[in-house]
Amino acid sequence: MSRILVAEDDPHILRLISMWLKRQGHDVLEARHGLAARDLLQAEPVDVLISDINMPGLDGLELIEAVVPAGLVRRGVVVLTNRWDHGEIRTRLAAWGVHVLPKPFSPSRLSELIESLTSSDVTEPQA
Amino acid sequence: MSLHESAAPDQYLLRELMDGLSLPGRASGLSLGIVGSATYPPLPPGECLRTCLDGDPGEVASRGCPFLAGAARNNIDLKHLRDGRCPKDYQVAAQHTILGGEPAVLITVEGKPETRGATGNLPARAPRGAAEAELLGHLDTAARLVQSVGLLLEENQGFANEVLQNYEQLNLIFDLTQQISQVTDVQAIERLLLQRVARLLVSECVYLLTSTYGSAGASPSQYGSAGASPSPNECRAYAAGGDTQGPKPVPPISPDEVKAAADFVRRTRQVHVRLVGDQHVIAGPLVRLDDKVDVMLAVRRASQGVFYSGDMMLIESVLAFGGQIISNTELHERLRRMSLEVTRAMVSAIDKKDHYTSGHSERVGFLTRLTAAELGISSAEQQNMGWSGLLHDVGKIGIPEEILCKPGKLTAEEFEVIKQHPRMGYEILKPIASMGVILDGILHHHEYPDGSGYPAGLAGEAIPLVARIIHVADTFDALTSTRSYRRAFGIEQALEIIREDQGTRIDAEVAEAFFQALAAYRRDAPDDFAARFARVNVAAGPRTGRPSEREVEHANP
Numbered sequence: 001m002s003r004i005l006v007a008e009d010d011p012h013i014l015r016l017i018s019m020w021l022k023r024q025g026h027d028v029l030e031a032r033h034g035l036a037a038r039d040l041l042q043a044e045p046v047d048v049l050i051s052d053i054n055m056p057g058l059d060g061l062e063l064i065e066a067v068v069p070a071g072l073v074r075r076g077v078v079v080l081t082n083r084w085d086h087g088e089i090r091t092r093l094a095a096w097g098v099h100v101l102p103k104p105f106s107p108s109r110l111s112e113l114i115e116s117l118t119s120s121d122v123t124e125p126q127a
Numbered sequence: 128m129s130l131h132e133s134a135a136p137d138q139y140l141l142r143e144l145m146d147g148l149s150l151p152g153r154a155s156g157l158s159l160g161i162v163g164s165a166t167y168p169p170l171p172p173g174e175c176l177r178t179c180l181d182g183d184p185g186e187v188a189s190r191g192c193p194f195l196a197g198a199a200r201n202n203i204d205l206k207h208l209r210d211g212r213c214p215k216d217y218q219v220a221a222q223h224t225i226l227g228g229e230p231a232v233l234i235t236v237e238g239k240p241e242t243r244g245a246t247g248n249l250p251a252r253a254p255r256g257a258a259e260a261e262l263l264g265h266l267d268t269a270a271r272l273v274q275s276v277g278l279l280l281e282e283n284q285g286f287a288n289e290v291l292q293n294y295e296q297l298n299l300i301f302d303l304t305q306q307i308s309q310v311t312d313v314q315a316i317e318r319l320l321l322q323r324v325a326r327l328l329v330s331e332c333v334y335l336l337t338s339t340y341g342s343a344g345a346s347p348s349q350y351g352s353a354g355a356s357p358s359p360n361e362c363r364a365y366a367a368g369g370d371t372q373g374p375k376p377v378p379p380i381s382p383d384e385v386k387a388a389a390d391f392v393r394r395t396r397q398v399h400v401r402l403v404g405d406q407h408v409i410a411g412p413l414v415r416l417d418d419k420v421d422v423m424l425a426v427r428r429a430s431q432g433v434f435y436s437g438d439m440m441l442i443e444s445v446l447a448f449g450g451q452i453i454s455n456t457e458l459h460e461r462l463r464r465m466s467l468e469v470t471r472a473m474v475s476a477i478d479k480k481d482h483y484t485s486g487h488s489e490r491v492g493f494l495t496r497l498t499a500a501e502l503g504i505s506s507a508e509q510q511n512m513g514w515s516g517l518l519h520d521v522g523k524i525g526i527p528e529e530i531l532c533k534p535g536k537l538t539a540e541e542f543e544v545i546k547q548h549p550r551m552g553y554e555i556l557k558p559i560a561s562m563g564v565i566l567d568g569i570l571h572h573h574e575y576p577d578g579s580g581y582p583a584g585l586a587g588e589a590i591p592l593v594a595r596i597i598h599v600a601d602t603f604d605a606l607t608s609t610r611s612y613r614r615a616f617g618i619e620q621a622l623e624i625i626r627e628d629q630g631t632r633i634d635a636e637v638a639e640a641f642f643q644a645l646a647a648y649r650r651d652a653p654d655d656f657a658a659r660f661a662r663v664n665v666a667a668g669p670r671t672g673r674p675s676e677r678e679v680e681h682a683n684p
């Protein structure tokens with residue numbers, strides 16, 4: 001079981017991701033925008049951050065820049081994004097070692113990704 | 128655990144409700160338990176009677192309580208409950224009631240009597256007060272509410288599951304379209320389709336019945352039963368979960384049912400769903416080239432659920448798409464083979480006209496490709512260079528036969544005519560678009576590195592690489608062939624002659640690659656090599672010595 005924060009401004013998609021992850025036995029925190037996500041992470045780090053890119057206030061890229069270097073995400077970040085800006089996002093996020101899944105996300109691929117991020121022996125926080 | 132995560136949200140809500148109602152101190156120790164109705168099955172001992180839980184749940188659970196035991200068996204005898212004994216000396220009563228519109232048994236338990244252990248002599252139960260009756264009424268209303276909330280939550284979860292499943296399918300279809308465009312052989316496309324259909328339809332086994340199903344060896348009715356099974360040409364199978372041995376190509380339903388489903392699909396060209404025993408079968412058409420119809424068939428056990436219209440639409444569109452791709456691939460392959468055969472026929476006619484040993488152009492094409500590979504050229508470009516080698520002398524079609532086949536010495540004028548053939552070949556094929564490298568090879572295959580060749584007199588690197596390669600291959604094959612005016616040289620001798628001309632008439636780097644490639648071919652495929660160069664060292668044996676100047680000059684006009 002991993003502790004996962006989901007940051008997503010669409011409440012239905014947020015609920016869907018959260019439901020899917022809880023069903024896999026994870027401990028899930030929900031945030032409706034980047035600022036809320038940052039506050040939650042500052043209160044307590046998580047294993048995996050799943051984030052949307054386009055969010056009001058603090059967007060996904062700003063959120064990642066704020067929390068990943070601070071070591072608030074222990075295992076890895078998965079970005080869910082719309083396909084149209086997929087290529088550009090991938091390049092911009094490559095430096096952080098962030099995984100990108102297009103929306104609509106494949107539930108099984110999301111599970112596999114989280115499994116691979118959390119089952120590895122790497123224990124130090126992401127750089 | 129919260130409401131929307133509970134597997135049975137209505138039970139969860141009801142339990143919360145009862146917890147609230149049976150808080151100590153409320154209604155003077157009144158507690159309620161529901162021990163069974165159609166919607167609410169008996170709760171396990173230790174959970175159904177809150178009063179007992181208030182005391183010592185572990186003790187009750189281990190020692191057992193006749194009321195709880197009776198409730199757990201759903202064997203609720205009111206009389207038994209009234210007359211029985213609670214091990215904790217609580218006053219227990221049970222009554223039939225209606226909960227959420229359904230009959231249920233409600234148990235009420237009241238606070239401990241003053242005297243402990245006075246079993247068999249319990250004080251009579253006090254008459255039920257007005258407050259209690261009101262409470263029961265509220266409980267019924269609450270139960271109805273809980274039930275409808277439960278239904279909504281269930282529905283909500285159903286929608287969510289459907290959305291998740293649609294997301295998954297969308298991704299699978301997207302992956303399929305991405306991957307299928309990278310696969311170029313038909314078998315691999317079939318495998319990909321089988322695998323994706325298995326995942327899309329959540330089916331353990333998927334089969335592809337070709338149009339020959341049941342035609343080879345055993346008839347379908349013998350499959351499975353008599354130990355016979357369809358050949359891979361008749362039926363290809365895919366089992367989900369990566370069965371390394373490969374599943375047996377025998378669908379887990381009777382072969383006659385398989386044939387009936389396949390026949391239906393072939394006749395109607397529509398997706399077809401049927402129930403066979405306790406297995407659900409879905410079958411759809413995969414239309415291939417020449418209107419041949421293969422049938423893809425997937426099987427689900429009853430427990431995995433029926434195939435819905437969504438599944439039918441899914442398999443229909445995937446197969447339509449897959450059939451299109453397979454047809455295109457087959458067509459492409461057919462056209463490629465056809466153009467190769469036509470070209471070979473044409474080229475061999477030219478070889479005959481020139482009285483070359485038959486297969487000269489074919490061998491030059493082959494050797495060109497071999498050398499190109501040795502030089503590390505991309506495989507698409509190797510293929511083009513091979514074509515160029517095959518067609519290099521196509522211009523000879525326009526050279527009069529009396530000059531081309533003249534046994535004696537050619538006059539200067541005659542030689543000028545022969546020298547026209549590279550340009551003629553170039554002119555013949557120029558109108559065909561996308562010939563690029565092929566034309567370069569044809570036009571320049573008689574250029575020499577020292578600039579003394581024709582038609583352009585190019586030198587060194589200015590000669591296109593493809594032309595330099597063809598020139599080496601052409602020279603080697605000409606030297607090892609018997610001509611009307613001389614016998615063939617042996618292989619070693621031909622190589623020696625080429626080696627001597629390296630740097631002047633032969634490109635040095637290309638010649639090295641040619642030597643390497645030929646040696647490797649001879650070593651790795653000796654039988655092929657012998658067959659291809661069978662004419663060398665036959666008849667009177669190879670001649671020896673250096674060819675005359677005239678022979679080298681005209682060895683490969």
Ligand SMILES: [Fe+2]
Binds near residue numbers: 519
């Ligand atoms: Fe030639």
